[in-house]
Amino acid sequence: MRSNTGSQKFTSLTIVRSGLFIAMSLVLKVVFEIYVPLAGIPALRINFASVPLILSGIVLGPAAGLLSGAAADIINFIVKPGGPFFPGFTLASALTGFIPGLIFKYIKRDINYNLLNTVFISLLSVGFVSVFIFNGILTFDNGILYDGKALHPIYILGFFMLVAIYLIVPLKLTSASPSLSINRIVFAVSTTQLVTSIILNTYFLSVLYGKGIMIFLPARILTSFFVIPLYSIIISAILNVSRQQ
Secondary structure (H helix, E strand, C coil), X not given: CCCCCXXXXXXXXXXXXXXXXXXXXXXXXXXXXXXXXXXXXXXXXXXXXXXXXXXXXXXXXXXXXXXHHHHHHHHHHHHCCCCCXXXXXXXHHHHHHHHHHHHHHHCCCCCCXXXXXXXXXXXXXXXXXXXXXXXXXXXXXXXXXXXCXXXXXXHHHHHHHHHHHHHHHHHHCCCCCHHHCXXXXXXXXXXXXXXXXXXXXXXXXXXXXXXXXXXXXXXXXXXXXXXXXXXXXXXXXXXXXXXXX
16 A cells, blocks of 8 residues: 555556445444534534545545545445435545545645644634634633633643644654655645535534534534544554555
């Protein structure tokens, strides 16, 4: 297995590998998925099904990643529907494979990905806090108040520790190959999560269930804080192990 650095053709091997990534995504989604209800709706799903789809784009290229993501969503709906079928979710799943492939194929390796990741996590942090301020949940009248009650310092400390971990881990976990640097992988995963999970899926959930975007957005941003570093570490480990075979 290697990363997508050149032109990729739809050979029989590509189709077989794509099928394997789809199968892994389905298993991870069916067996290891947790539903978190928001406003009485199972709107937040925590799983590792995106990892094989991101890998399909990196390894097989953006076109194969796109088709793998779309096929995985459709097959998963047939096998284990988690609600009504909505084409928007299929689009988001397809982009989960397409965006990383696009980044690894067309964006240069010598870009300062660490700087881009720092900017991203900073904007994500500001956006997360701003959502609560906008909804009047987080106020600063007499200290830091959450829903009218004093916010325990441990939550504030935990938030800043999470941000610090997000920034420090990519610097420590460097890859043996520059093309597979953890910073580059974090950038690909972050961009994918931003477009598919935070923006598109949040909007699609709002349309599908007739709820305001702000109901879904805070939890989806918070989840991204955890899954982006986790996905990045897993993908980096898999790619590096596969290159040593």
